[in-house]
Amino acid sequence: MNCGRIEELLKTDYIDNELDEKTRLLIKEHLSACRKCAGLEAQLREKIIAPFKxxxxxxxxxxxxxxxxxxxxxGVEKFPLTEGISIADRILIILRALKPAYLVPVLAAVVVIAVLLSSPLKNNGGLDSYIAEQSEFIIDNNGDAINANGLGTSIEEYFLS
Amino acid sequence: MQDIEKDTIVKAAGGDMAAFEEIYRKTSAFVYNVARHITASAEDADEVTQDVFIKIYNNLGGFNFLSSLKTWIYRIAVNTALNHKKASGRHLNRRADYDITLKTAAAKEEAKDNLDSQAKKDKLRRLLDALSSEQRACIVLREIEGMDYKEIAAALKIKINTVRTRLKRARERLINLNKKG
Structure with missing residues (x-):
């Protein structure tokens, strides 16, 4: 292990006792032979760690x-918890709370709703106007059919009756 | 932070104030200490601690026991303190004169106290002020609260390697600060 790697570990895992025993002993051995690294360790312990302790x-x-x-x-307004639990965690909690038997139908329903909401037919102006036109056409034709059997207007009633 | 029994959590979630007070007594020292070091202000630490425990009370019903209550409280405390610091940072200029007045008054008061203790606090304040909010949170949890990397990662919801990187950069910054005097 070279001095660069030792310095990295001194500033983190070594000083914080996060190393396995074998690596810790390797570094300790290096420190007994390297004045530069030993100086960094002393500086870290005395100037950086000790003031906090x-x-x-x-x-x-x-x-x-x-x-x-x-x-x-x-009666006091409740604070929404935004920091503690993420959206992903909340979804996970809901899914875990469901009984296994309900899990598949609920997931299927969620997928169907998501597909419908993101469907290209949603808010499609062309489709809406087409349906409106067809509806008017059907209503108009039905109206003609009804009027063909009788007297639809007051003028027709005047001349034909 | 002391351990809290599941039964106490369930009772507190149901509105039992005695159970909630037990949770407060066992965890408030951690919350207040972290808030005080992150915000660097007694007034802000008061506000953050109150905010944290009101959030805990209102959301205990949704606590899922997937993580420990301690980790959940760590996370709420650190995030609330960091958010509070960011928010108060935006108002720093407007508050500057007010803060100077407060600090002067506080300094006079503290001069009567133990000078050695005050010198230590001042040194600590200089060190923490040199760090970013994220580095400061990691250093406070590691050096003052004595948490290991795994606990810090869980509290801040970050990877262990991110904890490692933040601590390393924080310490490098503090070494440079020491070199400058």
Missing amino acids: AVEKYHPPEYLWQNIKDGIAP
């Missing part, structure tokens, strides 16, 4: 619990 933890003030209780009182 030395600071005491903050504790939430007691009034926060009261504020939270007030915030979740009945």
Whole structure:
């Protein structure tokens, strides 16, 4: 292992105890022989890691619990959880909650709805106008058929009656 | 963070305030500490902590037990704190004078406290300020909360290699900061 690779591991897995024992010993051996890498390790531990360990933890003030209780009182508007669960997770949760027997029909229904919603016939102006024209034509023809058997207008009634 | 029993979660999800308070008592130190370090402000940490626990309460019913409650809370806490920091960053210029006044008052007050402790906090603040929000979240979870790579990856919903990369870049930046003085 060369110094470049050792430096990479020093800044991450070695300093964070994420390495397997064999690799850790290899690096330790290298550090005992390489002043440059040993210097980096010392710098990391003293200047970069130690300041974080030395600071005491903050504790939430007691009034926060009261504020939270007030915030979740009945009638208070609920906050939508957007950070915690992704859309993919939500779909997964719904699918897992379904009984196996219902899973296939539900998935089939979802696919059919998705196909219908994305169908090229949806919002097709040409098809809509064609259906409208055909409907008018049928209605008009039916109307003619009805009028052919009788007197459709007041003028016809005047001359023919 | 202490472990929380399933029974407590179920009771809290059903509106049992005593059970919810137990969850709060066991997890609020983590949430507040992370919020305080990510936002760098006591007032913002208060707001983030309140927001996080109201979200938890309102959404416990939808908790699916696929991950641990701790991981779920880690994720909500870190994301809420990061979002809060981004949002307050947009108002930074307008708040600048107000913040200076607050910091001056706070500094005078803190001067009465332990000077050594204050120096440590100042140093920590300088280090964290040098990092991006994502790097800062990784460093806080690793160095202050002592979480391992797997836990950080689960909390931030990122790959372990991304955790590794963010920590490496953060530490390189901190080394450069130290070199400059």
